[in-house]
Amino acid sequence: MSGGVDSAVAAARAVEAGHEVIGVHLALSANPQKYRSGARGCCTIEDSHDARRAADVIGIPFYIWDMADEFHDEVVENFMSEYAAGRTPNPCLRCNEKIKFAAVLDRAKAMGFDGVVTGHYARTRESDAGRTLHRAVDPLKDQSYVLAVLNREQIDGAIFPLGDTEKVDIRIEAEKRGLAVAQKPDSHDICFVPSGDNAGWLRDRLGSEVGPIVDQDGTKIGEHNGAYTYTIGQRKGLGLSVAAPDGAPRFVLKIEPVTNTVVVGAREDLAVSSMRGEKPIFCGPEVGAAPARGFVQVRAHGAALDCTYYLDGAHLVAELDEPLLGLATGQAMVIYDGDRVVGSATICETA
Amino acid sequence: MSVYLDHAATTPMCESAIGAMNTALRKLGNPSSLHTQGRSTRKDVEDAREKIARAAHCQPSEVIFTGSGTEANNAAIKGLYWNSPKKVIVVSSIEHHAVLDPALWLVEHEGAELIQIPVTSAGVIDLDFLSALVTSRGSEIALISVMHSNNETGVIQPIAEVVKIAGDIPVHTDAVQSFSKVPLSYKDLGLFAMTISGHKVGGPLGIGALILRRAVEIPALLHGGGQERDIRSGTLNAPSIVALAAAIEAQAYDAAEVSKLRSHFEEGVLRARPDAVINGQSAPRLPGISNITFPGTQSDSLLLLMDSEKVSCSTGAACTAGVHRPSHVLMAMGLTDIVSQSSLRFSFGATNTQADVDYALSVLPTVIERGLAANAVGKK
Numbered sequence: 040m041s042g043g044v045d046s047a048v049a050a051a052r053a054v055e056a057g058h059e060v061i062g063v064h065l066a067l068s069a070n071p072q073k074y075r076s077g078a079r080g081c082c083t084i085e086d087s088h089d090a091r092r093a094a095d096v097i098g099i100p101f102y103i104w105d106m107a108d109e110f111h112d113e114v115v116e117n118f119m120s121e122y123a124a125g126r127t128p129n130p131c132l133r134c135n136e137k138i139k140f141a142a143v144l145d146r147a148k149a150m151g152f153d154g155v156v157t158g159h160y161a162r163t164r165e166s167d168a169g170r171t172l173h174r175a176v177d178p179l180k181d182q183s184y185v186l187a188v189l190n191r192e193q194i195d196g197a198i199f200p201l202g203d204t205e206k207v208d209i210r211i212e213a214e215k216r217g218l219a220v221a222q223k224p225d226s227h228d229i230c231f232v233p234s235g236d237n238a239g240w241l242r243d244r245l246g247s248e249v250g251p252i253v254d255q256d257g258t259k260i261g262e263h264n265g266a267y268t269y270t271i272g273q274r275k276g277l278g279l280s281v282a283a284p285d286g287a288p289r290f291v292l293k294i295e296p297v298t299n300t301v302v303v304g305a306r307e308d309l310a311v312s313s314m315r316g317e318k319p320i321f322c323g324p325e326v327g328a329a330p331a332r333g334f335v336q337v338r339a340h341g342a343a344l345d346c347t348y349y350l351d352g353a354h355l356v357a358e359l360d361e362p363l364l365g366l367a368t369g370q371a372m373v374i375y376d377g378d379r380v381v382g383s384a385t386i387c388e389t390a
Numbered sequence: 391m392s393v394y395l396d397h398a399a400t401t402p403m404c405e406s407a408i409g410a411m412n413t414a415l416r417k418l419g420n421p422s423s424l425h426t427q428g429r430s431t432r433k434d435v436e437d438a439r440e441k442i443a444r445a446a447h448c449q450p451s452e453v454i455f456t457g458s459g460t461e462a463n464n465a466a467i468k469g470l471y472w473n474s475p476k477k478v479i480v481v482s483s484i485e486h487h488a489v490l491d492p493a494l495w496l497v498e499h500e501g502a503e504l505i506q507i508p509v510t511s512a513g514v515i516d517l518d519f520l521s522a523l524v525t526s527r528g529s530e531i532a533l534i535s536v537m538h539s540n541n542e543t544g545v546i547q548p549i550a551e552v553v554k555i556a557g558d559i560p561v562h563t564d565a566v567q568s569f570s571k572v573p574l575s576y577k578d579l580g581l582f583a584m585t586i587s588g589h590k591v592g593g594p595l596g597i598g599a600l601i602l603r604r605a606v607e608i609p610a611l612l613h614g615g616g617q618e619r620d621i622r623s624g625t626l627n628a629p630s631i632v633a634l635a636a637a638i639e640a641q642a643y644d645a646a647e648v649s650k651l652r653s654h655f656e657e658g659v660l661r662a663r664p665d666a667v668i669n670g671q672s673a674p675r676l677p678g679i680s681n682i683t684f685p686g687t688q689s690d691s692l693l694l695l696m697d698s699e700k701v702s703c704s705t706g707a708a709c710t711a712g713v714h715r716p717s718h719v720l721m722a723m724g725l726t727d728i729v730s731q732s733s734l735r736f737s738f739g740a741t742n743t744q745a746d747v748d749y750a751l752s753v754l755p756t757v758i759e760r761g762l763a764a765n766a767v768g769k770k
Contacts, residue, residue, distance in 0.1 A: 061698070100694075100698070102690065102694050103714075145767035146691070148767075149760060149763035149764040149766070149767045150694070150695060150760050150764045151695075151760055
């Protein structure tokens with residue numbers, strides 16, 4: 040229970056479904072801030088009080104589990120090392136994979152609980168191939184993308200009571216249940232970067248080393264303060280004084296951490312028509328080498344793009360019908376068959 | 391059934407205290423008012439003060455009522471420091487945060503130097519350290535504060551020796567856990583100041599007292615009326631004061647009985663888990679507190695599992711937003727960070743029975759097994 044409205048209603052619904060439920064708030068920072076500022080950040084002491092209050096109103100026991108060390112080792116460190124390697128990670132996926140549906144689920148099972156209930160917007164269904172993961176009915180809130188890193192065993196231990204309802208109705212329901220968090224703003228951004236300034240946060244921790252910004256021919260046209268603070272497709276903040284010959288805007292095409300180089304080019308050079316992902320995870324039927332039709336999504340709230348997908352050795356491959364502009368390695372590619380999550384992989388190569 | 395084994399946190403009000411409080415709540419009159427009703431309430435307060443003074447073995451005028459034990463500790467630490475030109479504060483390393491935090495605050499804001507007295511592995515303060523310290527720096531010490539017994543382990547501290555070593559240096563003791571549970575005489579110990587609290591002895595919440603040597607004036611924390619010797623202001627909380635005196639008079643806590651229950655419990659625990667370690671066992675302890683390390687577990691998991699079996703106990707350590715932190719008390723006794731986070735505090739009180747002990751022992755094996763399993767997955 041984060042202290043937000045979604046997990047509070049999820050807990051209440053789980054109780055109503057007949058489960059014996061306890062509320063757990065995860066302390067993910069060793070030195071939590073006292074208050075939340077606006078919609079930024081989470082896991083403050085105020086949030087833990089909100090979670091406790093919701094649990095008390097629902098009438099379930101409430102405990103705080105200190106997962107700060109696990110979170111730091113598995114999520115924060117990974118976030119930094121991925122950026123340092125020139126990739127763009129998604130820490131929320133990582134947290135679901137390594138904390139919520141791993142450290143928490145394992146601990147809960149050992150203590151005699153059956154599973155973990157969360158306020159994620161996603162659905163599960165039982166099928167011949169076991170339990171499968173599906174999009175939520177609310178397309179604006181659907182969080183199946185950040186859950187696609189879960190394997191079968193993890194999905195079997197997961198309960199998502201909110202997937203069948205739109206967010207607006209969850210707030211109404213929370214109000215009716217007397218939960219004070221009914222109108223609490225949604226949290227955005229990365230929870231451990233409460234300022235919202237990812238580049239600044241990374242610079243503070245990884246240092247800033249001046250490096251060249253080059254065009255595709257390798258000609259130096261500017262300088263930057265740390266390659267990892269850039270993302271593929273970024274246009275603003277490059278500080279280039281030399282205009283492109285045709286006057287067109289330039290975009291980040293590539294980040295080369297070893298040489299600390301940022302490569303820029305024209306918009307059309309961002310186009311990607313196929314991607315390969317490593318370490319694929321499937322939570323339903325396995326994907327084979329035979330090409331299949333489906334959709335691929337590469338961002339939490341990105342579009343589902345028509346594609347042909349297949350397994351090539353250890354890599355999951357998606358070939359897009361229409362090219363996509365700007366795709367970074369490190370992002371997760373999630374394959375859908377209709378609204379069903381087929382599986383996910385970490386993008387390691389684009390073309 | 392549900393079993394409450396957290397009496398060191400708070401213990402039920404005894405019936406006579408509830409009765410006395412109810413009567414007092416219906417009574418009109420500010421004890422500081424000069425009319426008939428005021429004088430009548432004042433009489434109740436002063437009767438109560440005399441009863442409390444008799445129990446603490448001090449003079450009635452030495453009892454200063456406060457809003458809590460924490461307030462009394464703050465008043466003592468800050469007041470004695472402010473009252474002295476000296477800059478060194480000496481406390482034990484196992485003090486409650488109500489003593490440690492005001493001392494640290496004085497370090498941060500008022501230029502104090504804090505020296506903490508280490509403890510032995512049994513949890514008793516190192517008197518040789520204190521002797522050496524008083525010999526070398528005695529002239530700089532503003533006050534010494536050592537708790538009468540520790541809230542986490544129940545280990546009783548050698549306060550008489552502390553007072554002897556201190557000589558002219560004012561000594562304060564936080565006697566919140568000991569008061570009305572073990573023999574305790576403010577006068578015989580030769581103390582300068584002592585803290586007691588209502589809700590640990592069958593009285594109500596929101597009432598405590600600082601026992602402070604008469605004719606000693608220390609700067610106040612609260613100003614505005616000077617009701618209590620100009621050291622504490624605020625309308626006297628007559629119903630709570632009366633109820634505290636009633637609780638002390640009733641003395642529902644039977645030390646021999648509580649001690650017997652605790653022994654049965656500890657024997658049972660060691661039978662079920664021979665690897666369990668009772669912290670502070672070799673030192674003199676309060677009758678009701680049992681602090682036990684269960685190797686290979688995490689106390690927050692154990693507490694959750696105990697709670698789900700309807701046994702209330704404590705991790706015994708400070709909490710920040712409910713996050714369990716390693717106990718500074720157990721760490722001071724030489725336990726490692728990890729071991730100190732594998733410990734639970736069970737505290738017995740006047741309302742416990744042998745059936746409670748039997749029930750708690752009946753759920754313990756499963757709880758420990760699950761706790762071990764939960765900790766094992768966390769390490770993979």
